[in-house]
Amino acid sequence: MKAVVSDRGLTFAEDYPMPVPEPGEALVRVLLAGICRTDLEIVRGYKGFAGVLGHEFVGVVEPARGAASRVPARRPLDGRRVVGEINLACGRCDYCLRGMRNHCPRRRVLGILGKDGALAEYLTLPVENLHEVPDEVSDEEAVFTEPLAAAYRVPEQLSLQKTAGPGTKAAVLGDGKLGILAALALKERGLNPLLVGKHEEKLGIARAQGVRVSLLDAVRAERFFDVVVEATGSPRGLEVALFLIRPQGTVVLKSTVARPEALDLSPVVVDEVTVLGSRCGPFGPALTALARRLVNVRPLITDILPFGRIREAFQKAEGRDALTVLVDFR
Amino acid sequence: MKAVVSDRGLTFAEDYPMPVPEPGEALVRVLLAGICRTDLEIVRGYKGFAGVLGHEFVGVVEPARGAASRVPARRPLDGRRVVGEINLACGRCDYCLRGMRNHCPRRRVLGILGKDGALAEYLTLPVENLHEVPDEVSDEEAVFTEPLAAAYRVPEQLSLQKTAGPGTKAAVLGDGKLGILAALALKERGLNPLLVGKHEEKLGIARAQGVRVSLLDAVRAERFFDVVVEATGSPRGLEVALFLIRPQGTVVLKSTVARPEALDLSPVVVDEVTVLGSRCGPFGPALTALARRLVNVRPLITDILPFGRIREAFQKAEGRDALTVLVDFR
Numbered sequence: 001m002k003a004v005v006s007d008r009g010l011t012f013a014e015d016y017p018m019p020v021p022e023p024g025e026a027l028v029r030v031l032l033a034g035i036c037r038t039d040l041e042i043v044r045g046y047k048g049f050a051g052v053l054g055h056e057f058v059g060v061v062e063p064a065r066g067a068a069s070r071v072p073a074r075r076p077l078d079g080r081r082v083v084g085e086i087n088l089a090c091g092r093c094d095y096c097l098r099g100m101r102n103h104c105p106r107r108r109v110l111g112i113l114g115k116d117g118a119l120a121e122y123l124t125l126p127v128e129n130l131h132e133v134p135d136e137v138s139d140e141e142a143v144f145t146e147p148l149a150a151a152y153r154v155p156e157q158l159s160l161q162k163t164a165g166p167g168t169k170a171a172v173l174g175d176g177k178l179g180i181l182a183a184l185a186l187k188e189r190g191l192n193p194l195l196v197g198k199h200e201e202k203l204g205i206a207r208a209q210g211v212r213v214s215l216l217d218a219v220r221a222e223r224f225f226d227v228v229v230e231a232t233g234s235p236r237g238l239e240v241a242l243f244l245i246r247p248q249g250t251v252v253l254k255s256t257v258a259r260p261e262a263l264d265l266s267p268v269v270v271d272e273v274t275v276l277g278s279r280c281g282p283f284g285p286a287l288t289a290l291a292r293r294l295v296n297v298r299p300l301i302t303d304i305l306p307f308g309r310i311r312e313a314f315q316k317a318e319g320r321d322a323l324t325v326l327v328d329f330r
Numbered sequence: 331m332k333a334v335v336s337d338r339g340l341t342f343a344e345d346y347p348m349p350v351p352e353p354g355e356a357l358v359r360v361l362l363a364g365i366c367r368t369d370l371e372i373v374r375g376y377k378g379f380a381g382v383l384g385h386e387f388v389g390v391v392e393p394a395r396g397a398a399s400r401v402p403a404r405r406p407l408d409g410r411r412v413v414g415e416i417n418l419a420c421g422r423c424d425y426c427l428r429g430m431r432n433h434c435p436r437r438r439v440l441g442i443l444g445k446d447g448a449l450a451e452y453l454t455l456p457v458e459n460l461h462e463v464p465d466e467v468s469d470e471e472a473v474f475t476e477p478l479a480a481a482y483r484v485p486e487q488l489s490l491q492k493t494a495g496p497g498t499k500a501a502v503l504g505d506g507k508l509g510i511l512a513a514l515a516l517k518e519r520g521l522n523p524l525l526v527g528k529h530e531e532k533l534g535i536a537r538a539q540g541v542r543v544s545l546l547d548a549v550r551a552e553r554f555f556d557v558v559v560e561a562t563g564s565p566r567g568l569e570v571a572l573f574l575i576r577p578q579g580t581v582v583l584k585s586t587v588a589r590p591e592a593l594d595l596s597p598v599v600v601d602e603v604t605v606l607g608s609r610c611g612p613f614g615p616a617l618t619a620l621a622r623r624l625v626n627v628r629p630l631i632t633d634i635l636p637f638g639r640i641r642e643a644f645q646k647a648e649g650r651d652a653l654t655v656l657v658d659f660r
Contacts, residue, residue, distance in 0.1 A: 046596075095577065100577065100578060103577035103578060103601065103602070105553065105577075157602075161491070223435065238595070247425065247430065247433035247435075248430060248433060253595065253598055253599050254599065255599065256596040256599045256600065257596065261592055262591055262592045262593075263592075263593055263595075265568070265583065265593075266376075266586040266587065267607075268583055268605065268607035269583050269584065269585065269586045269607040269608065269609055270586065270607070270609055271433065271607060272433070272487075272606070272607040272608060272609055273607045274604060274605070274606050274607070275598065275604070275605040275606075275607075276602070276604050276605075277597075277598035277599040277600070277601060277602040277603045277604070277605075278599065278602060279599055279600055279602055
């Protein structure tokens, strides 16, 4: 099958072996898959992953076929359009039993850690990871479910910590895909965040959906915000977040970067700031937001290209102005 | 008066001007003052402070004398033995009105920021900052109130966050003064922390009070602890803490260091760790712990030297084996 393979560099295979579902897994025919910043970081060496890239997708569950598959013949998701959670947990360890499956120490992660990913014609995932896509959500929207879920992780964590309420002064740093989605998710959840970025055009996408926006250079709000979500993807983003956060405020850290940089963390101590790491999120609220049109992700699509133009797709994804480049396997 | 002055280097003055109490302040004759790691960092440039060093002390309130003082003539603390909170808040800003006086943006800090400190024969502090020392607490113990309060800030924050309970697996990194005190404070508050350090002798002080201890090299508990208190004073301490902390655990960050270093913070994001900055703490629990002999601070005294041997005192405080060097102004 066609597949984007990362293994000390990037290759575009035409004859990559078809994945074979393990017990409990479904075979999914990929319709659309997104190229994410994390994919580009992996190509640069982050996590040392070797295999098929990609973890943002929408696909269709292939009915189990004959003896080659060890999965029961008839399953409720057969033929359905699905999106999928990317963490494959062991289901038996302490973390799994406590409901922290995303933190299972033996987990594999689709296209990131020990599991071939979604930038291919087919993938496999445990059936329990799959969510059916409501009819009112298009393929082009559904492919945003995973990053939108990661965005909804922010209000989920803040609410668990009872850190945020209607009066909370919140900012989101970074006008990339995750920053825009985090601002939209926070707004949908009743906060009124300020999205801070460097690109007028990208900020405009959030502004068109009622989000307050500002160019970074224009922000003079030192120690002003109760909550700052750091989604810049840059090693310097935390420094800016620590400039904007008030004493005893909460910085939600979303960016993972391949290269560490020297950081002065003394403001964390002196101002007793909480830095809260944030990764994968709940698919339910994300799918609901898409189905009810609470969040419009379509303007985040930079381009949709077939696998035949995969090199061009990656070149576009690397571009400074790119938000989301989708690869079309339909 | 005699005073230890930091101003692009360290000088030991014999004729530093006596401080004059501002309205609401008391004049305090210093009995004992400690030399803290933070003092040594300040001499190296941290915070760019110029003035009398020192923020750990026990002293006696001098009765107000005549017209030179604008303070009322008779006050309840006159002649009493006191310790003092080091943050001088404005009392009028948003933070002060919300009870976050330690984070007042206009604050001065004794011996650290805009306010002459305690390594001198006399200091002044607002009366509201002073706490009377119970008779059963000796001078040598009372001088530990400030660092012990900073240690009690840790269980206070964990309990505010509902992060810790009797079953919590906790570790304290660093067998310096703050690390030992944090371990003792956590133990007194019902946790059973493991104190991790590099010095058998220092670890022994905590072990003698029932704290579990381990040399760093012997710790193989990767991703084991629910809570790790980072009190090493080293820029590399956070990295070790992130090795020991479990996913979704809480790292309490106590160390402020003058020089930033390159840090890989991706474990914070991937494991959704909470990093919680922690600075000054409540004097009440610290004084109570001293008065009721719940915590024994006396083994933490490396030496007590008169001001006449102040150079020797600073040399000792710089030593690798030093815990607390006290300067005697009695």
